[in-house]
Amino acid sequence: MSAAPAIELKGISKAFGPVQANKDISIRVMPGTIHGIIGENGAGKSTLMSILYGFYKADAGEIFINGQKTEIPDSQAAIASGIGMVFQHFKLVENFTVLENIILGAEDGALLRPSLAKARDELKSLAEEYGLNVDPDAVIEDIGVGMQQRVEILKALYRQADILILDEPTGVLTPAEADQLFRILERLKTEGKTIVLITHKLREIMDITDTVSVMRRGEMTATVKTADTSPPELAELMVGRKVLLRVEKVPAKPGEKVLEVRNLNVTDDKGVHRLKNVSFDVRAGEILGIAGVAGNGQSELLEVLGGYEEATGTIRVNGQEIDLSGAHSDGQSRRARGIAHVPEDRQREGLIMDFFAWENTAFGYHHDPAYQQSRLLMDNNAIREETAAKMERFDVRPPNPQLMAKSFSGGNQQKIVLAREIERNPDLLLVGQPTRGVDIGAIEFIHQQIVALRDQGKAILLVSVELDEIVSLSDRIAVMFDGQIMGERLPEETNAQELGLLMAGITDTDRPHSVAEIEENLANAGVGRAEVGD
Amino acid sequence: MQKMPAWADVVLIPLISVLLASIISAIVILAIGENPWAALKLMVSGAVGSSYGWGYTLYYATNFIFTGLAVAVAFHARLFNIGGEGQAMLGGLGVALICLYIPWPHWTLALLFATASSALFGALWAAIPAYLQATRGSHIVITTIMFNFIASGLLNYLLGNQLKPSGQMEPATASFPEPAHLPTLNDIAGLFGSDLFRSTPVNVTLLIGLVACVLVWFLIWRTRLGYEIRAYGHSESAARYAGISPNRIIMITLLISGGLAGMMAINNVMGEAERLVLNAVEGAGFIGIAVALMGRNHPVGVLMAAILFGFLYQGGAELALWTSIPRELIIVIQALVIMFTGALDNLVRWPLERVFAATRSTRGAE
Numbered sequence: 044m045s046a047a048p049a050i051e052l053k054g055i056s057k058a059f060g061p062v063q064a065n066k067d068i069s070i071r072v073m074p075g076t077i078h079g080i081i082g083e084n085g086a087g088k089s090t091l092m093s094i095l096y097g098f099y100k101a102d103a104g105e106i107f108i109n110g111q112k113t114e115i116p117d118s119q120a121a122i123a124s125g126i127g128m129v130f131q132h133f134k135l136v137e138n139f140t141v142l143e144n145i146i147l148g149a150e151d152g153a154l155l156r157p158s159l160a161k162a163r164d165e166l167k168s169l170a171e172e173y174g175l176n177v178d179p180d181a182v183i184e185d186i187g188v189g190m191q192q193r194v195e196i197l198k199a200l201y202r203q204a205d206i207l208i209l210d211e212p213t214g215v216l217t218p219a220e221a222d223q224l225f226r227i228l229e230r231l232k233t234e235g236k237t238i239v240l241i242t243h244k245l246r247e248i249m250d251i252t253d254t255v256s257v258m259r260r261g262e263m264t265a266t267v268k269t270a271d272t273s274p275p276e277l278a279e280l281m282v283g284r285k286v287l288l289r290v291e292k293v294p295a296k297p298g299e300k301v302l303e304v305r306n307l308n309v310t311d312d313k314g315v316h317r318l319k320n321v322s323f324d325v326r327a328g329e330i331l332g333i334a335g336v337a338g339n340g341q342s343e344l345l346e347v348l349g350g351y352e353e354a355t356g357t358i359r360v361n362g363q364e365i366d367l368s369g370a371h372s373d374g375q376s377r378r379a380r381g382i383a384h385v386p387e388d389r390q391r392e393g394l395i396m397d398f399f400a401w402e403n404t405a406f407g408y409h410h411d412p413a414y415q416q417s418r419l420l421m422d423n424n425a426i427r428e429e430t431a432a433k434m435e436r437f438d439v440r441p442p443n444p445q446l447m448a449k450s451f452s453g454g455n456q457q458k459i460v461l462a463r464e465i466e467r468n469p470d471l472l473l474v475g476q477p478t479r480g481v482d483i484g485a486i487e488f489i490h491q492q493i494v495a496l497r498d499q500g501k502a503i504l505l506v507s508v509e510l511d512e513i514v515s516l517s518d519r520i521a522v523m524f525d526g527q528i529m530g531e532r533l534p535e536e537t538n539a540q541e542l543g544l545l546m547a548g549i550t551d552t553d554r555p556h557s558v559a560e561i562e563e564n565l566a567n568a569g570v571g572r573a574e575v576g577d
Numbered sequence: 578m579q580k581m582p583a584w585a586d587v588v589l590i591p592l593i594s595v596l597l598a599s600i601i602s603a604i605v606i607l608a609i610g611e612n613p614w615a616a617l618k619l620m621v622s623g624a625v626g627s628s629y630g631w632g633y634t635l636y637y638a639t640n641f642i643f644t645g646l647a648v649a650v651a652f653h654a655r656l657f658n659i660g661g662e663g664q665a666m667l668g669g670l671g672v673a674l675i676c677l678y679i680p681w682p683h684w685t686l687a688l689l690f691a692t693a694s695s696a697l698f699g700a701l702w703a704a705i706p707a708y709l710q711a712t713r714g715s716h717i718v719i720t721t722i723m724f725n726f727i728a729s730g731l732l733n734y735l736l737g738n739q740l741k742p743s744g745q746m747e748p749a750t751a752s753f754p755e756p757a758h759l760p761t762l763n764d765i766a767g768l769f770g771s772d773l774f775r776s777t778p779v780n781v782t783l784l785i786g787l788v789a790c791v792l793v794w795f796l797i798w799r800t801r802l803g804y805e806i807r808a809y810g811h812s813e814s815a816a817r818y819a820g821i822s823p824n825r826i827i828m829i830t831l832l833i834s835g836g837l838a839g840m841m842a843i844n845n846v847m848g849e850a851e852r853l854v855l856n857a858v859e860g861a862g863f864i865g866i867a868v869a870l871m872g873r874n875h876p877v878g879v880l881m882a883a884i885l886f887g888f889l890y891q892g893g894a895e896l897a898l899w900t901s902i903p904r905e906l907i908i909v910i911q912a913l914v915i916m917f918t919g920a921l922d923n924l925v926r927w928p929l930e931r932v933f934a935a936t937r938s939t940r941g942a943e
Contacts, residue, residue, distance in 0.1 A: 376820075
């Protein structure tokens, strides 16, 4: 018999009120392996890991670490048992150096100097052992996201973690950085560390894990050897039915130019140049995808087009120029011009979480005469009826207009926004991160809706940080980096590597590039300091 | 997921809060050697035990309806208007000018114009902080509270110099002429041969207050403007996305809020004092904050809370009159109610939410 499992969970259950987040979950993670946990949003992955890291107390069940029954009442206990966690949202002090961040909470005494000296030596040996090179004196806010993540890993290793849990680690990385991370994880594995990788991306699971556990609705539906499974099988296990992973679409038939953007410039309140001479066209009947790492000006581009960010330059919609001067909140006139907008962040912009679904259906279109009962009063009944019909057509569950937006799952919230915007029959649809935080089943549906709108001859501008999504949906791809468009490519003539280099600001894509060069480029541009959604 | 049923939120929490405040008040009364049970009986009989008591309770409640609605409307846009006091003072000025310098043929006309004038003065007084908030980001809490002091100073000056009739010592205007006097509810009852609300100041303004409650309900939940106000209040970023101008919402909401606070003056200045005196508002602007908090910013809640505070005011006055409980202690009791219903809301809410969550999960497990 081989060694005891590094982690063994037996019969873990956890309920939040009426919601059973984890139901009788048992799992064995063998030492020296990379174990993937995959599941849709809300499947209970994060809850399970939070129990393992001492944030929540399980209602029932037992935890064994290296064969020892262990109680983990808080994160201190988790660290003491050799568990380290790298969160999706880094827990670093932005204006501290790498070294200061690493010792934070693990100082040896009242004086910092001895701890810092010890950490410096320790860091050097960790760097040699695992190939984790970081400048110990760099300030966190000056280094790129990939580097920051490495600091998080080092923090865990410095605290003698043998088991590393990574929660959606690639969400904020370029493809090149993600590859680099995977190389580090491989190295950690060969050095005997155990790694638990939580993700919703099938490709990552297939690329790097040895074993994969699938969660669905709080239950562990399967644990299989990665080599013995396939993406379609995993997707089916996650969703509970067969899923189309590729978007089915016919070639585009581009028509007239619907959107013309010329020399668009945006400078934010702090004087930072967010958009630099951005120019592009979107034609009727095509999807232009904007790829790029979050925070490279895509959000500002959508805000300008949506009418709530000031800019200079020229925007024409159907040949008519749009007034950009002082447009602090001009969303109404944009809508009147046939521009619909599914914003990047549905919880901050697209929906009012404390409004009922029906109130959200009128949101932005609340001046529509169809929604008015008289000059003063809104026709709430008409809006409710329309919402019920839209919920039916977009398969929103539960189809109840009287529920608040916050009580729907991410995918259903997104469907409420999409139904509102698409059914306006716009000439131009702006879509930001259409499937962020949306489960696989809903992704399929949302992609179909976007393609269907294109096939009706509408122009679509798609912004997404998911490269797979950009490649599979777009008819043309423009890559943004540091507020500029680095180039346009056709999806059938490019590959992830070329796009990845463009996303890192490197235009001479024929030459080979080192990861260090890419990271330096990203760090110089200050990329990744912008907010990152989940 | 709702943490507890709506009825618990609306009824149970305020009820428990008031109960807790009463218990502590009882302890305080015991501590100074008085009988809390007797005190409570006196308060109840004094405030709601007779139509005379009700008259005063409702008179005070009318004040609180207006200031409570003012705070509630602003709160729907997440604007905390602390300036009800100053806005009501200016409303009083608006009423006084209309009543003193225009010879009115009948009180209905006077009431109509005095209402408009009080609302206008209150709104204008709110307009300056509103403009500063909208364009400069000066925090509304700071500016409105400062404007209370400025209002007080302004009225001090005007009443002490310009508006005071010559030869009068007191800083107050002359009494309004007879046609500008509002009928009390007692006068109206008299038309039907009844002596309801005998010689109490509760007057037709109460009816205007009730109408205001209904109008505010329509404004907030049925009109497009109310929709925009609520949207802005819940999420400024979403409002901007939807093409709702934050500056416009801030201005309009605070003008409405200031107008409502100003309208309180038709009750206390025109309806009761029939002249403008110094400190006519007597803190009702601040009580409005507690009323709105307790009433969950809903007009019906505001109405109920206003009556509760009217009861506390009138009951407190009775205590001061008939017992040796000092006046200051009555303020302590009122403060306890404000503290428990407003500031310490979560003290009751959290345990109650846990109770509801527990009962629900046991029901779910069955």
